[in-house]
Amino acid sequence: MTATLLPEHFDFIQKAKIGCEINGLWPIGQLDRLADLLLDETGELQAEVSFGQEGPLRYVIGKVTAELGLTCQRCMQPMKYPLHIEFKLGLITNEQQAEKLPADFEPLLVDDENMSLPAVLEDEILLAMPLVAMHDYDCSDYLQTQKDQQQQDAEKQQEKENPFSVLKDLLK
Numbered sequence: 001m002t003a004t005l006l007p008e009h010f011d012f013i014q015k016a017k018i019g020c021e022i023n024g025l026w027p028i029g030q031l032d033r034l035a036d037l038l039l040d041e042t043g044e045l046q047a048e049v050s051f052g053q054e055g056p057l058r059y060v061i062g063k064v065t066a067e068l069g070l071t072c073q074r075c076m077q078p079m080k081y082p083l084h085i086e087f088k089l090g091l092i093t094n095e096q097q098a099e100k101l102p103a104d105f106e107p108l109l110v111d112d113e114n115m116s117l118p119a120v121l122e123d124e125i126l127l128a129m130p131l132v133a134m135h136d137y138d139c140s141d142y143l144q145t146q147k148d149q150q151q152q153d154a155e156k157q158q159e160k161e162n163p164f165s166v167l168k169d170l171l172k
């Protein structure tokens with residue numbers, strides 16, 4: 001994990017020609033379109049991005065991880081959605097170039113010498129947002145009994161995994 005902020009605006013084509021790796025974080029609250037969809041906009045996204053060139057292909061590939069504060073659509077309580085996305089974008093300067101991209105690359109139209117990297121990452125996150133976010137456990141009142149049961153089981157499991165209880169067992 002790095003604690004440096006991503007560079008915000010720069011020339012994508014130039015960076016791809018040179019080739020470079022960019023790692024850093026960006027406050028989620030500064031991504032307005034994303035923050036509008038969130039219950040809790042605190043925290044940062046973490047990004048690892050490489051710019052490069054291979055033959056005629058200029059690309060930016062990378063991955064983003066973030067914990068998004070959403071509302072669970074089952075119990076309407078807050079939840080943290082762990083987001084992990086990977087993307088491969090081919091830089092194009094006109095629409096026709098999109099057809100020449102390798103099949104596993106999505107086109108990214110570079111129409112400005114001063115593109116915003118956080119905005120591009122935000123686009124990728126918006127595409128990957130769950131339509132309906134729900135806790136990964138049964139959180140509805142209807143299933144409360146099962147939930148309690150699961151919790152008890154989990155606690156039992158935790159007891160088992162607790163090194164001190166193992167120690168206790170050894171000392172018996």
Ligand SMILES: [Zn+2]
Nearest residue numbers: 072075135139
């Ligand atoms: Zn829930």
